[in-house]
Amino acid sequence: MQSGLESQKYMSDECHITVPGRLDQLITISEFIAQAAHQARLDERNTFHIQMAVDEACTNVIQHAYQDIEDGEIEISCRYTDDLFTVTIRDHGHPFDPTSIPPPDLNADLEKRREGGLGLYFMRRLMDEVRFSFDTETGNTVTMIKRIAPRPTNEH
């Protein structure tokens, strides 16, 4: 199988990576996002937000879509312009229905806290737009968009 690093391709405003759908790949995915964010000249905070949203999305893919599938792959693409950073994550596992996940109760007492639902919540809070789609040809696609505020310049 092609390793993640070998299948990375960089263009001026787009890059992608394909990795095996396993939890030990999350760190590789995080490093890939850091590189893409660096190329897009994002600040540390935006970079962290996108890394976390992608980490949560890929964890969902591995633990749910690929729950009982051993050799699934995850394809991740980053596209960026001056004001938008878009990440697309694709898998070929079981269909994922985001409406089946109840939102977490963030105000519940310690003893009543349910576990779960937090990953999806973080994706929606950290990114400006999160869309899910499924079709039998291309599988599950998550598209997440972060709006980038213009960087302050030193000109006065």
Add this chain to the structure above:
Amino acid sequence: MALDIDIKNLKRVSVITIKGRVDSSNAPELESTFHTLMDQGRYRLVADLSGLEYISSAGLRLLVSTLKACRRYNRGDLRLSSLPPRIAEVLDLSGMTPLFKIFDDTIEAVGSF
């Protein structure tokens, strides 16, 4: 950086220094560290997070389940110290900040028990 865990057992309190990243792949490793301490009867824990670069929802859930487990015992608690800004931000977003006693530094957190 991957996950690095260091444990210092003081007289009444154990300090767990967690460095690097906690995600779904290595949260079980951190979980077994907490379980080992509790099996030894150590329920007064301070997690020094000054070197924590990343924590996912899996790691945050683990902190909450450890907090619950510690508080079942007499004066047991999991207190957090030295949170980097990004870690404090995600703890806030998750609504978990009010659940924890949080300190600026580890000495203060240890002294609070």
